[in-house]
Structure formats: C-alpha cells, structure tokens
Amino acid sequence: MPIVAALLSVAGLAGVAVVAPILTARRVAWATPVVYGASFVLAAVLLICGLLALLGGSAFQGTVHLPVGLPWIGAHFALDPLSAAFLVIVDFGAVVASFYAIGYGAHEEEPGRVLPFYPAFLAGMNLVVLSADAENRRAGYVYLLMASFGTLMLLLGFGLLAGPDGDYAFSAIRTAEHVPWLSGLVLVLMLLGAGSKAGLVPLHVWLPLAHPAAPSHVSALMSGVMTKVAVYGFIRVVFDLAGEPAWWWAVLVLILGAGSAVLGVLHAVLQRDLKRLLAYSTVENIGIVFIGLGLGLAFKTNGMAGAAALAVTASIFHAFNHSLFKSLLFFGAGNVLTGTGERDIEKLGGLVHRMPETAYLFLGGCLAISALPPLNGFVSEWLILQAILLSPDLPQWALRFLVPASGAMLALAAALAAACFVRAFGITFLSRPRSPAAETAHEVSRWQIRAMYALLAVCLIAGIFPGPFLDALSPVSQMLVAGAMPKQPILPHLSIIPISESRSSYSGFLVFFFIMMASWAAIRVIHNFASRAVRRAPPWDCGFPDASPVTQYTANSFAQPIRRVFGPIAFRAKISQTMPQPGDMAPARLTLSLRDLIWEFIYAPIEGAVLYAAERLNILQFLTIRSYLSLVFAALVLLLVLVATWA
Amino acid sequence: MGLILAILIQGIQMVLVLALAPGLIGFTRKVKARLLRRQGPSVVQPYRDLLRLVRKEAVLADNASWLFRNAPYLIFATTWVAAALVPTFAAGLHFSWAADLIAITALLGSARFFLALAGMDIGTAFGGIGSSREMLFATLAEPAMIMIVFTVALVAGSTQLSTVAEFMVDHSTLRVSLGLALIGLIIVALTENARVPVDNPATHLELTMVHEAMILEYSGRHLAVIELAAALKLLLYISLIACIFAPWGMARQDDGVLGMLVGVVTWVGKLAIGGFLMVLFETAIAKMRVFRVPEFVGGALMLGFLGTLLLFVSRSF
Numbered sequence: 001m002p003i004v005a006a007l008l009s010v011a012g013l014a015g016v017a018v019v020a021p022i023l024t025a026r027r028v029a030w031a032t033p034v035v036y037g038a039s040f041v042l043a044a045v046l047l048i049c050g051l052l053a054l055l056g057g058s059a060f061q062g063t064v065h066l067p068v069g070l071p072w073i074g075a076h077f078a079l080d081p082l083s084a085a086f087l088v089i090v091d092f093g094a095v096v097a098s099f100y101a102i103g104y105g106a107h108e109e110e111p112g113r114v115l116p117f118y119p120a121f122l123a124g125m126n127l128v129v130l131s132a133d134a135e136n137r138r139a140g141y142v143y144l145l146m147a148s149f150g151t152l153m154l155l156l157g158f159g160l161l162a163g164p165d166g167d168y169a170f171s172a173i174r175t176a177e178h179v180p181w182l183s184g185l186v187l188v189l190m191l192l193g194a195g196s197k198a199g200l201v202p203l204h205v206w207l208p209l210a211h212p213a214a215p216s217h218v219s220a221l222m223s224g225v226m227t228k229v230a231v232y233g234f235i236r237v238v239f240d241l242a243g244e245p246a247w248w249w250a251v252l253v254l255i256l257g258a259g260s261a262v263l264g265v266l267h268a269v270l271q272r273d274l275k276r277l278l279a280y281s282t283v284e285n286i287g288i289v290f291i292g293l294g295l296g297l298a299f300k301t302n303g304m305a306g307a308a309a310l311a312v313t314a315s316i317f318h319a320f321n322h323s324l325f326k327s328l329l330f331f332g333a334g335n336v337l338t339g340t341g342e343r344d345i346e347k348l349g350g351l352v353h354r355m356p357e358t359a360y361l362f363l364g365g366c367l368a369i370s371a372l373p374p375l376n377g378f379v380s381e382w383l384i385l386q387a388i389l390l391s392p393d394l395p396q397w398a399l400r401f402l403v404p405a406s407g408a409m410l411a412l413a414a415a416l417a418a419a420c421f422v423r424a425f426g427i428t429f430l431s432r433p434r435s436p437a438a439e440t441a442h443e444v445s446r447w448q449i450r451a452m453y454a455l456l457a458v459c460l461i462a463g464i465f466p467g468p469f470l471d472a473l474s475p476v477s478q479m480l481v482a483g484a485m486p487k488q489p490i491l492p493h494l495s496i497i498p499i500s501e502s503r504s505s506y507s508g509f510l511v512f513f514f515i516m517m518a519s520w521a522a523i524r525v526i527h528n529f530a531s532r533a534v535r536r537a538p539p540w541d542c543g544f545p546d547a548s549p550v551t552q553y554t555a556n557s558f559a560q561p562i563r564r565v566f567g568p569i570a571f572r573a574k575i576s577q578t579m580p581q582p583g584d585m586a587p588a589r590l591t592l593s594l595r596d597l598i599w600e601f602i603y604a605p606i607e608g609a610v611l612y613a614a615e616r617l618n619i620l621q622f623l624t625i626r627s628y629l630s631l632v633f634a635a636l637v638l639l640l641v642l643v644a645t646w647a
Numbered sequence: 648m649g650l651i652l653a654i655l656i657q658g659i660q661m662v663l664v665l666a667l668a669p670g671l672i673g674f675t676r677k678v679k680a681r682l683l684r685r686q687g688p689s690v691v692q693p694y695r696d697l698l699r700l701v702r703k704e705a706v707l708a709d710n711a712s713w714l715f716r717n718a719p720y721l722i723f724a725t726t727w728v729a730a731a732l733v734p735t736f737a738a739g740l741h742f743s744w745a746a747d748l749i750a751i752t753a754l755l756g757s758a759r760f761f762l763a764l765a766g767m768d769i770g771t772a773f774g775g776i777g778s779s780r781e782m783l784f785a786t787l788a789e790p791a792m793i794m795i796v797f798t799v800a801l802v803a804g805s806t807q808l809s810t811v812a813e814f815m816v817d818h819s820t821l822r823v824s825l826g827l828a829l830i831g832l833i834i835v836a837l838t839e840n841a842r843v844p845v846d847n848p849a850t851h852l853e854l855t856m857v858h859e860a861m862i863l864e865y866s867g868r869h870l871a872v873i874e875l876a877a878a879l880k881l882l883l884y885i886s887l888i889a890c891i892f893a894p895w896g897m898a899r900q901d902d903g904v905l906g907m908l909v910g911v912v913t914w915v916g917k918l919a920i921g922g923f924l925m926v927l928f929e930t931a932i933a934k935m936r937v938f939r940v941p942e943f944v945g946g947a948l949m950l951g952f953l954g955t956l957l958l959f960v961s962r963s964f
Binding site (some may be wrong): 503 | 691701702703704705706707708709710711712713714717720723724725727728731742744745746747749750753754756757759764767768769770771772773774775776778779780782783785786787788789790793794797800801804805806807810818863864866867868871872889937938941948949952955956959960962
C-alpha cells in the first residue's frame, strides 16, 4: 500500500530531522551529505508512492486511520488522485532539491541553521498533502511555522465546514449538507488562508521577502513547492469539500488571480535582486494557476464538466510546470550566488563565459517560464487560453465580461514575463562583467549541475510530450469536477487536443522537431555551400566601442521603458529632475518614487489601526485585580452565549 | 496518395515562403523608392545581398558567446516554422494541427526572445537599448495579438488557422468584431515588423531604432540569416491578414493542380497589394517618438479586447 510506505517515509523524514541537530552539534563533517542524501531517498520513495497512486488507479489508493494525533479524533490519512498529484509535485521538487543541496550545502558555513529544519520542512509539506482531516492539516501548517493569520483563517474555514458537531474528517465534511452562505464564507476564508500562503495579491507582501532569504535550495522548495501545497489546500476545500460552488466564487478567484498575475510580474521586472525577482514571478504564476481554478469554478457551477475539466487540468499542470522551472531558476540563482557571491544583477554580467553550463540551464528555465514553445510553460498557458475560449457559453454576465479581461491579463502577464526574463538572463549572464566578482566567477559542483539537468529534461519532456501528463491528471479532474479532458492520443502526431481536433491542437514534439530540423538544415547548407569562416574582432558598436563596462545597458535602464509605460498606473511612479543653473556646480538629480498601492491602501491602515488599538488598550495594563476578574467573567459569558446561539 | 499530396503541398508552401520572402522586401523597397520619386534598387537586390552576405566570413566580437552564434539559426528556424503553418495558397495544410494561431504567436515570441538576448550579448549600449524597447513593444503587441486571435477564434470556432481559413472562405460576412480585429492586426503587424511609424527599417545610427540596434553586431552569414527571418516575418503577417480577412482564391485540399495554381497567383497578388498598401501608409506617415508607440500598440490591444468582448456579448457581432 503506497499510503503506508508514504507515511513511513514521512516518519523517516521526521526521524532525520531529529538526528540532524545531534550531528551538527557534534560538527560531524559528513552531516550535510548524509542528511540531504537521506532526504533524497525518502522523498524518492514518496514520489514513487505518489506516482503509483496517480497512475495505478484505485488499487494503489487508500486511507489509513491512526490512533495518534489529537485525542478522541485520531488521524485520518488518505491518498486519492488529488493528493497523489500534489504528492508528485511536492516530492519531485524535494528529490531534486535534496540532490542539489548535496553540492550546494557544502558551502554552508553554519549547517546547523538549515539541516535540522530541511527534512522537517519536507515532512510537514508531505503531511499536509496526505492528511485527510482538517486538524492534521492545521498541524501540518503549524509545523511549517507559517503565518499565524493564515492558519487562523484555515482553522475558521474548516471549523465552519465541520459544523457544530465538529467532525473534521474529510469524508464526513464531504457528505454533510452545506448552507450556501456558509460555503461562501469558507471560500473567502480559504482565499485568505491559502492565498496568503500561496502569495496571492494582495496577501503576497511577505513572500518576496521570505523566499529569497533562505538558502537557494530551500528558496526553490518554498517558491516551487510550498506554494503548491497552499494551492492543494485551496483545491481540496473549494472543489472537493465545500459543496456546490456559486458563480460569484469564480468572480472572486478570477479577479485575485488576474491581479496577482499582472502585479507579480510588474514587480518582478523591476527587481535587481535575482532571487527576489524569482519570488515575485512566483506571485505571477500562482495568479495564473488561480485564473485556471477560477475558470474551473465558473464552468463547474454551470454544469460544463468538459470545460471545467480542461481548466482544472490546465491549472494543476501549470502548478506542476511552475514547480519545475521555478526550482530550476532558483537553483540557477544559487549557482550564481555560489560562483560569484552576488545576487544583485547590476553587479553581474558575462557569466555565460565563466559558468557556461549554469547559463545554458538557466536559459532553459527562462524559456520555459516565459511560456515559449516548445517548453512546458507554454503548454499549460495555452490550455488555459483554450479554456477561456469556451466561456462565451457562460450564462452570467459578470463572468462574460470578466473572463476575456482575465484572458487579456494572462496574455499581458506572459508577455511581461518574457521581458522580465530577457532582462534577468541578459543582464546576469550576457554582456560584459560589471564587477570583479562576476569577472572571477567559477562553475559550481556537479551535484548542482546534474540536479538542474534533471529539471530541464522534465521541462522539455513535459513540453514536447504533454499528452501523458494530461492523461495522468484525468482522475483528478474526474474527482473534482466529474469530467475529464478527452484522452490524449499517443500516436497520431503526438499532439494534444483540449476539446476536439477541429477546434485546436498542439504538438510540442513536431514544433520541437521542426525547429531543430530547420536550424540544423540552415547551418548545414550555409556551412557546406557558403562560408564557415569566423574572425574575432573588437565590438563594432556603431564605430565607437567603449571599453568600460559601465557604458552597457544596466538592469535598471532595461526596465525603464516598461516602468515608464506601466509604472504610472501600477505604482503611481513619479520622476522628478532637478537641473542646476548653468555655471552652478551642484550635481543634477533625478529622483524616482514608486508607491506600493497595496501596501498603502490595505496594510498601512491595518497597521495604523493596530497601533491605535494598542494605544487604547494600554490602559488595561494598569487595572485593579477586581476589574481583571470582571473582564474575564464577561469574556466567559460572551463565549457561552455565542456557543449557545451557535448550537 | 492523399497523404503524399498533402505533404507535397506543405513542402511547396515551406519552399515558397522562403523563396518569396526576400522578393517581397525587394518589392516594397522598389515601391517605396518610386513613391519618393527615386529609381530604387532592383527587386532582386535582397537576393543578391543575402548571397553576398552568406559567402562572407562572419566577424564576431571578442566576447561573443555561443548564444550569439546560435541565435540567428534559432530565430530563423522558429520564424520559418511559424511561416510554414500559415495557409498561403491552399487551406488545409497537412501540419496545421501541429500549432494553432496561439502557438504561432508564441513561436514568433521565441524568435524575439532569442533576438533580444543576442542584442545584449556583446554588452554595447545600442544592443541593450534595442532589446529593451523590443521587449517593451512586445509586452503590448503580444496580448493584442492574443486578443485578436480570440476574436477570430470565437467567430470561426477554432484557433486552427486552416480551419479558420476554410470557415472564412465559406462564411465571408461583414462583422464589427472582425473589423476591429483587422485594424488591430495591422497595427500589430507594423509593430512586429519594425515598420514606420514604430521603427524605421531603412536607418542605422539613429537613437530611435529598435530592430536594427539589436543586430548591429552581426555580420556575414549570421546577418543574412537574421535578415531572411525578418523578411519571412513580414511575409507571414501579410499572408496571415490575407488568410483571415481576404481568403478568396485560396485553394482547397481537394482542388486540382489548376486550383493550386490559381491559389498561388492570387496569393502573390495579395502579397503585392499588402506590401503596396503598407508602403503607401509608410510614406504618408512620420515615425513616432518611442514613447508614443505604447499608445499606438495599446490601441491594438484595446481593439482586440473590444472585439472579443463584443463576441462575448453576442455571437452575432
């Protein structure tokens, strides 16, 4: 039974987490490879369990009831198609990250800061995906030491679902009757809870600060994998547990998704810290995933099972793809950090010569995340666009206006992502070195490079043979929306068909094959029949080459046109120049102000309110004992009244 | 037999687009020169230029990387594959199912991605400025194109270009949404092909240039391949507009040799008309300041969005 093996592996990870601090405390030299190696093996077992359960059908799925956990509830664990799919996403990322870390972790000066928490982190994420009652999921999240606010929202959401009888097992929740407004409240709470963990705008503010701060393999796991655990939680509750969705749910999810997609990438394109850029791009991709989920909800409420299956499948496939290329890119950023000690792209440049393999792999990741064929990012975004084309049949007017708008936002986000990653790759790896650190960069360990090759290979395979991946997800969509995409034909033409062949199809393999053949033929013909001579010379640069690397375009100047066009709307960007009078020796100044509107309009008032309340509540510190007792009594009475009215 | 014929048509299409692309450039240059009352170079001059360039040695900057050397071929290959999938003289191309209109847009996006990277490889200010502006224009032109694709796809019920072309031949009616899409597509085509008023294909050494700035460092065969890709892209866009909005004369798959010949002749005629109209527009208008361009291309995005929205309101628009 895969579920038992999976739970044993999770227990194993927890065991490694217990042993790791002992090893690091004794400063054992082989602690790093052993901890990461053990995590690698255990995550691989979990990955195989997930694959078996996803591909092997119901024979490999199942539930386990353990008498541990909270007393009188016990703990349910289940492996159904949805949790199997996310188990695969989580553990593929974990396997590769552990492998990468065997090389990367060797540079860690204080292994004790990371080693004990790494397996615990993996165990926590797996536990969330495997658990089948709400209490455990909460425990998993607490384990992840996530924002208490989000946990509170999740707890409230599950509390509402469970009802006054308090049966937290999923099977009980699923069969229970749900009051519509209560389900709606659950959706809002889930959006707040899972959305804050996944980095949905406007709850994203912590993400670009937290993700880059970790070591790169952990950043990769946080951005690539942990956000998917939140997506899993959202799908589990909203599609599986909360009963029939109402159409306004889709409106809410679509608005948040489209907003995240565009705002995330607009922030990303302006960043100069490579890892923070990647973290903001995670906000964008989570937005794309939620656009797909919103479409799925819209189709589901209107009983369009086929379209809903397409949207949900595309969405989960994009979540999978994002976990691949975001890990790849974070590993690349980790390599740059190892090789140069620098994260600021304004101080990099020319790394393609000193770190050729990293450059090649990072380029692959950039192509994939910019949704360019024949890689995988394109396939999932293409499927979401195909789902949008089915939506004129929706009866609600709000959705009919909102869906094309979110399609436009999706296309805008994809185009901006391409600009963002041309900038990221071009400034970091191409052009001339902008600092001594970049000039003396060196290639990194083979472990790191091999882990990245594995990711790029899967990106390419998922891009040129997406059919089997979509087929593997069909039990998931069957479970969530009671529909599935048409079975993808393996042969003729290796193409994928979202709805029907006459409507649209795409064959990543043929596109890849044709591109390779055409470029190969062009090279052969020109080299054989014309010329293959090459001469090296100084750059031409319109006849005025300047040897100083300062004359190059910088990351800031690359982003300037985009900032100028989108900045006034998105960030209220203002530029002011002060030009001294002729003859005045004072320097000319250019000041740029960007305002984060979300921070100003949502967080700043909250912050103000909290401060205000804290000021007012200050008097509570200086009351007499009698007043305290009466306050406690009042609180007790209030709670009892609440419980009485609730039940 | 049918399969062989279909593959044959696809092969002829691939060879024809490649063979005619430089001719189209030569034709537009000739027409432009005549409109400016100049004699102008011969129509076959671009072929001579390409031949001369491929025979010369390639001069690479000292710090040019592998990406710089390979990018021209990838740009050419992606553009050619995209051009091969746009029905030109015959609808129902054999490999049409391999990539629909969204995928063709994305393929051109791949070509642009490599071109912009190649512009940044040497580390000159010109290359960077070109790449940065190219990507800026693309951030608006690409969503505009997707919205136009949506409009067309909602009318024709498919994103598959061959199906769209057949639908348009059978059901050619005037529609508001298609009108909006046409204007939007023309704007996108002018932007993507670096034509006036967005960019000037005839100048070097001008701070406002975009496309030429990115390829300043290229020479010899690499430059030839990039120029050929640019010519292919122009041909692709004119063929695309013709295929969606003026599909008359296009052969069906079961038409005989005569039908195919008629298709080829009408297609060449459409290319000539399209090229002529473009040049006429170019000579009548001045180039824009670079920060006017986003408004221009943003207009295309709005038109495409409006077209899609109208179709979401009612399928009869």
